[in-house]
Amino acid sequence: MKVLTNISSLTRGDKIEALAGVQAFIEPFDLQHACVAPVGQFRIGPAARVVTNPFNYRERRVDMADAVAFSNVGEVESVKTREPLAALLDYLEKFFVPGYGPQLASRLRQLAEDIKGDYEGAVELSLASASYLVSFLEKNRRLKRPTLSATPAGTIIAHWREGQEKMVSAHFLPDGRLNFVAAFPNPRHAQQRARVTGTTTSDAFFETARLETYGWVSQ
Amino acid sequence: MRGQPLPDDDHAVRYCKRSTIDEDGFIGHGAFMLRDNPREEYLSANWLEKLPGGDEAERIAELCRIHLLERKPRDRFALLRVGDTVEAVRARSEADKVLRFLREAADEDPDYSHAGIHGTDGPDEEDTAQLLADAICRTYSAS
Numbered sequence: 001m002k003v004l005t006n007i008s009s010l011t012r013g014d015k016i017e018a019l020a021g022v023q024a025f026i027e028p029f030d031l032q033h034a035c036v037a038p039v040g041q042f043r044i045g046p047a048a049r050v051v052t053n054p055f056n057y058r059e060r061r062v063d064m065a066d067a068v069a070f071s072n073v074g075e076v077e078s079v080k081t082r083e084p085l086a087a088l089l090d091y092l093e094k095f096f097v098p099g100y101g102p103q104l105a106s107r108l109r110q111l112a113e114d115i116k117g118d119y120e121g122a123v124e125l126s127l128a129s130a131s132y133l134v135s136f137l138e139k140n141r142r143l144k145r146p147t148l149s150a151t152p153a154g155t156i157i158a159h160w161r162e163g164q165e166k167m168v169s170a171h172f173l174p175d176g177r178l179n180f181v182a183a184f185p186n187p188r189h190a191q192q193r194a195r196v197t198g199t200t201t202s203d204a205f206f207e208t209a210r211l212e213t214y215g216w217v218s219q
Numbered sequence: 220m221r222g223q224p225l226p227d228d229d230h231a232v233r234y235c236k237r238s239t240i241d242e243d244g245f246i247g248h249g250a251f252m253l254r255d256n257p258r259e260e261y262l263s264a265n266w267l268e269k270l271p272g273g274d275e276a277e278r279i280a281e282l283c284r285i286h287l288l289e290r291k292p293r294d295r296f297a298l299l300r301v302g303d304t305v306e307a308v309r310a311r312s313e314a315d316k317v318l319r320f321l322r323e324a325a326d327e328d329p330d331y332s333h334a335g336i337h338g339t340d341g342p343d344e345e346d347t348a349q350l351l352a353d354a355i356c357r358t359y360s361a362s
Contacts, residue, residue: 114238149247150238152254
């Protein structure tokens with residue numbers, strides 16, 4: 001993990017401009033380790049208090065030693081000029097905290113192409129759905145990388161499986177809600193299968209579905 | 220005859236697009252969700268036993284021919300045993316939902332085995348789709 005070092009070489013105006021670009025790009029995500037933000041709302045520094053996503057997520061405390069850095073502000077600048085899906089994939093490949101960012105980006109890229117082909121361009125990968133997925137995974141780094149499929153609306157379903165018996169699926173809706181299903185052997189009657197379904201928001205999925213009880217979804 | 224119920228012991232085959240299948244080859248429940256635009260009235264499928272062939276593999280080969288134009292790499296066919304599926308959804312859905320598997324084509328139609336899975340819509344559509352995905356008994360590559 002790199003720490004942002006070269007931002008100090010910029011003028012105050014440069015910073016604001018660059019950071020505004022980052023914020024515009026990052027807005028739908030839950031930026032785990034924000035170390036840059038528009039002046040007036042956020043500040044940079046050890047243990048700075050950062051509002052990572054004003055719509056769905058709680059405030060977070062950021063430690064500079066744990067900060068993701070943009071060692072090349074030019075690259076960050078270029079992010080804001082690209083179309084949103086490309087920007088999301090770029091984020092996954094360069095800044096996403098869990099180690100599987102590039103693989104996740106590759107799968108989302110493939111899914112976006114498959115959706116276009118499957119529905120002859122009438123449906124596209126839901127960027128909002130993908131953003132909530134990315135945000136959730138970045139917030140819950142101990143989870144294994146899920147496999148992904150899509151719905152006919154272009155929204156994403158994440159799957160965690162172990163063997164044939166255990167599975168958790170989560171459908172990330174574009175408005176931040178989430179439908180989930182978990183199926184596993186009944187802990188008291190192994191020959192029976194337990195099934196739990198529910199609706200929550202993507203930021204509360206871990207707690208609502210009690211994912212900590214499913215050890216096999218963690219790395 | 221159009222509207223004819225499929226027998227409980229027969230199979231409906233759902234053509235599953237690659238985007239509804241995860242990278243491990245598992246069919247997600249998105250494959251059993253209705254399209255919104257244009258809104259589908261039922262889930263399209265094919266009546267396996269209506270297709271010519273001495274065994275399942277030959278009938279699937281015929282299905283590949285029927286779906287020739289839309290087939291893409293990584294697409295799959297999912298088989299559902301009609302009676303088992305109806306019972307699984309009825310037993311596990313909160314509203315005792317009863318699905319109907321009906322023939323949607325006449326003998327002279329080009330896609331003469333076309334069938335429909337009716338009754339999946341409603342506020343619990345996604346839950347029903349998950350139960351249908353759980354009820355898959357076998358899958359085949361469509362390519």
